[in-house]
Amino acid sequence: MSVTLRLPTVLARAAGGKTVHEASGATVGEVVADLAARHPELGTRLRDAKGDPYPYVIFYLDDEDIRFAKGFATPVADGAEIVVVPAIAGG
Amino acid sequence: MSSPAAAAPRAPAAGAEPSGPRPLPLRCRLCGAPADAAPVATCERCLGPLEPAYDPARRLPSRAEIEGRPRSIWRYAEWLPLLGPPEVSLDTGFTPLLDAPALARALGVRRALVKNDAVSHPTLSFKDRVVAVALNAARGFRLDTVGCASTGNLANAVAAHAARAGLAAWIFVPEDLEIGKIVGTAVYGPRLVRVRGTYDDVNRLCAQVADRFGWGLVNLNLRGYYAEGSKTMAHEIAEQLGWRLPDAVVAPMAGGSLLTKLDKGFREFRDAGLVDGTLPRLYGAQAAGCSPIVRLVERGGDAIEPVVPRTIARSIAIGNPADGRFAARAIRATGGGAAAVEDEELVAGIRLLAETTGVFTETAGGVTVAAALKLARAGTLRPSDELVVCITGNGLKTVEAVRPSLPEAPVIAAKLREVAALVSCGA
Numbered sequence: 428m429s430v431t432l433r434l435p436t437v438l439a440r441a442a443g444g445k446t447v448h449e450a451s452g453a454t455v456g457e458v459v460a461d462l463a464a465r466h467p468e469l470g471t472r473l474r475d476a477k478g479d480p481y482p483y484v485i486f487y488l489d490d491e492d493i494r495f496a497k498g499f500a501t502p503v504a505d506g507a508e509i510v511v512v513p514a515i516a517g518g
Numbered sequence: 519m520s521s522p523a524a525a526a527p528r529a530p531a532a533g534a535e536p537s538g539p540r541p542l543p544l545r546c547r548l549c550g551a552p553a554d555a556a557p558v559a560t561c562e563r564c565l566g567p568l569e570p571a572y573d574p575a576r577r578l579p580s581r582a583e584i585e586g587r588p589r590s591i592w593r594y595a596e597w598l599p600l601l602g603p604p605e606v607s608l609d610t611g612f613t614p615l616l617d618a619p620a621l622a623r624a625l626g627v628r629r630a631l632v633k634n635d636a637v638s639h640p641t642l643s644f645k646d647r648v649v650a651v652a653l654n655a656a657r658g659f660r661l662d663t664v665g666c667a668s669t670g671n672l673a674n675a676v677a678a679h680a681a682r683a684g685l686a687a688w689i690f691v692p693e694d695l696e697i698g699k700i701v702g703t704a705v706y707g708p709r710l711v712r713v714r715g716t717y718d719d720v721n722r723l724c725a726q727v728a729d730r731f732g733w734g735l736v737n738l739n740l741r742g743y744y745a746e747g748s749k750t751m752a753h754e755i756a757e758q759l760g761w762r763l764p765d766a767v768v769a770p771m772a773g774g775s776l777l778t779k780l781d782k783g784f785r786e787f788r789d790a791g792l793v794d795g796t797l798p799r800l801y802g803a804q805a806a807g808c809s810p811i812v813r814l815v816e817r818g819g820d821a822i823e824p825v826v827p828r829t830i831a832r833s834i835a836i837g838n839p840a841d842g843r844f845a846a847r848a849i850r851a852t853g854g855g856a857a858a859v860e861d862e863e864l865v866a867g868i869r870l871l872a873e874t875t876g877v878f879t880e881t882a883g884g885v886t887v888a889a890a891l892k893l894a895r896a897g898t899l900r901p902s903d904e905l906v907v908c909i910t911g912n913g914l915k916t917v918e919a920v921r922p923s924l925p926e927a928p929v930i931a932a933k934l935r936e937v938a939a940l941v942s943c944g945a
Contacts, residue, residue, distance in 0.1 A: 436729050437560045446729075472565055482821060483548075483565035485838070487722055492838070494824055512725040513560040515567040515741065515840050 428505045430458045434469075435513055441469040455488055456499030458509060473511065483514045538657025539602035544568040544742050547844075557659050557734050559741040567841075568742040570599030578790050581761055591647055591750040597786050598750075599743045600654055606683040607650035609639050611750055615758035620874035621887075621907070625894045629904040631764070632871070633755055635911070636879050641678045641702065642912035643671035643833075643880075644776070648747035649679045652736035655743040657683065661734040665689055665708075667724035668737075669717050669772065669833045670699030671880075671911050676736055677706035688733060690720050695832060698915040716827055718838045737773075745775045745841075752783025755906055756793050763793050766854070766899060768801040768890045769908035770882040771811045772834035774845030776910070777802050781848035798906070799854040801899070802845055803889030805829035805881075809858035811842045815849050816856070830861045830919050831881040833911060855898050859888040867891065868913060868920050878913030884920075886910075 434446045442448065443466060452458035456478075463470025475481050479499065486493045487510040493501045503509070544553040548566030559568055578596050587593035591611030592604055614634045622630035635644040649672070656664050665688035666676045673689045680687035687708035691700070692715060704710050713720045721738075728738040736744045756763060763784060769777050777800055787793045804812045807829030810822050822842040827835035839845070849856055859867070864881055867888030872878050879887070890907055893899045913920065930936040 433726075435560070435725070437558065437562050437565070440562065481565065483560075485722070490719070490722070492718070492722075492824060495826075510722070510726065512722055513565055515560055515565070 428453055428458075428503050428507070430503050430505075430507050430509055432458060432462055432509045432511070434511050437513065438469060438472055438511065441472060442466045453502060454497075454499060455486055455493055455501045455503060455509060458503060459486075459499065485512050485514050486510075487512065538605050538660075539600035539654055541655045541658045541743055542570040542572065542599045542601065545571040555659075557656075557661065557739045559739050570742060570746060572597075572599070581757075581792055584757065584792075591650060591747065594750050594753045597746075597753065597783070598651055599746050600651070600658065604650070604654040605657055606653055607646070607679050610646045610650040611638075612754060613638050615755060615906070616875060616877065618875045618907070621871065622905075624870060624874055625890055625899065625905065626901055627894060627899055627903040627905045628901065631759075631904070631906045632875055632877055633751060633906055633908045634877055635751070636877055636883065636909050636913065640682075641671070641674040642915065643675065644748070644751060644908075644910040645671045645675035646679070647750050648672075648744045649675040649736055651747035652734070652740045652744035653679045653683050653685070655740055656685065656734040656736075659734065662686060663688065663731075663733040664740075665724070665727070665733050665735045666737050667691075667717065667720045667735070668703075669835060670695050670703075670915065671833050672737060673703040673710070674699060674915075677703045677708040677710070680708060681706040688727075690724050690727070692717050692720055692832070696916050696918060698917065699833075702915060717832075717836050718824070718827075721836075721838070741840075745779055748776045748779035749783030749786065751776070751908065752780045753787060756784065756787050761793050763788070763795050764798050764906045765903040766799045766801060767906045767908060768803060768886055768893070768899075770834050770886045770910055771802040771804050771842075771845055771856070772836045772839065772882070774802075774811050774839045774841035774843075776908070777845040778841050778848050780908075781852060797852050800849050800852045801854045801889070801893055802849055802856040803886045804834065804856070804858045805831040805864060805885050806858040806860050807831075808835045808837055810837060811839055811845050812856040812858040814842060814846045820846075831864055831885050833880060833882045833916075834885065855893060857889040857892045857896075857898075859885055859892060863888040863892070865920055865923050869923065871907075871909070872913070877909060879909045880911040880913050880916040881919050882911050883909040883913070 450461040546561035589612035616632040663686040728735040808827035824838040864884035868884035
């Protein structure tokens with residue numbers, strides 16, 4: 428599956444200076460792994476030591492928080508969009 | 519109401535080039551990495567929250583010096599994240615700390631006091647405190663447009679303070695907000711946008727908006743500065759008690775920032791030698807239909823499990839609280855607790871506060887009072903306690919929440935005998 432992944436500006440430096448990336452995978456976790464393979468520094472800000480979602484970011488798959496689905500195991504459809512937002516916001 | 523489609527950020531008025539105080543540099547609360555002063559809330563290294571880096575060697579004022587200053591949040595300027603005097607929102611803060619003996623009897627505590635931000639200037643909620651700080655920071659950064667994601671009170675405050683400061687404002691709220699909060703925002707002339715979805719949807723959108731447009735969204739990219747304004751509620755409580763700390767404080771929790779900053783504010787005054795003694799036990803209140811922080815306190819651990827809010831307490835209906843883990847830590851560190859209450863209980867809480875103190879609060883205040891009652895009945899609050907109840911918003915903003923619970927007023931002709939009939943039947 429080809430997916431668009433949008434990063435916040437604060438992560439752009441760790442991702443080759445870009446906030447919009449194309450990546451592939453059958454699940455959110457696989458898409459993140461694909462991007463992390465190309466940008467290892469970014470990977471440490473998207474996944475924790477156990478490979479779970481990093482606690483200070485939130486992943487939205489087509490505007491839905493993946494914590495309400497299956498987390499990194501949430502399947503993605505071709506053409507889907509994943510948005511990464513810092514968890515420290517709002518309120 | 520304005521449509522957002524044709525809007526463009528307004529430049530500051532000609533000849534009114536914003537100057538403003540200089541915001542402090544920042545430091546990551548998690549990893550300690552320093553960051554330049556900027557409208558950025560997230561650490562580039564670890565994505566933790568950025569906080570202002572105060573100079574530990576700065577000169578701090580004495581009690582007498584503070585007492586000689588104007589009655590506003592700015593009397594505590596040394597603990598606010600700006601260098602130089604503020605330029606806007608000078609009258610915010612120093613709300614009453616009201617002795618409430620009848621409420622104390624109802625709760626079964628030795629003494630109860632109401633910190634009454636229902637009469638905060640200018641928009642009748644504690645959000646005036648945080649927005650006053652954020653708007654001065656925005657002027658310091660030469661921003662011409664500010665905004666927020668809001669459940670209502672913040673929308674009111676940003677719209678009003680921006681109008682005063684001559685800044686354009688873009689304000690995003692959930693579509694189904696109470697009419698009082700919609701009107702109480704739109705009247706100040708901001709670009710008000712109603713978003714289909716919950717506050718958490720609005721918040722996600724605004725995180726992207728802040729990234730895209732370079733505006734100063736007070737609770738997103740200005741959050742490190744904004745949140746510090748909440749500390750002044752703790753500062754005022756300590757000063758208004760005669761430079762003492764209470765035994766316990768109960769406050770509502772939405773994003774969790776207020777409770778976290780109350781803890782910080784009390785610690786700051788103790789560290790400065792302005793008060794001594796044990797830090798107050800902090801208690802957090804949420805509606806049962808949106809209680810992720812209460813659940814975290816009860817469950818233990820450090821990870822919030824987000825929820826979809828289902829409560830009439832819309833002003834605190836944040837299912838994914840950004841500071842939830844920090845609020846839970848403050849509660850545990852002070853030996854406090856947390857409680858969630860049903861919507862019927864919060865309505866009863868609104869009425870209990872009104873009938874015992876003469877203070878009319880909105881739904882969040884009803885949650886706070888009802889939670890205090892629940893904690894007292896459970897024995898968590900002690901009979902010997904001096905308790906401060908933080909009332910953060912005004913009931914006139916959410917009349918629809920309490921109206922169905924109130925008796926219908928009889929309608930009579932202007933005749934004395936009709937009054938006599940009411941008196942005789944005890945109506």
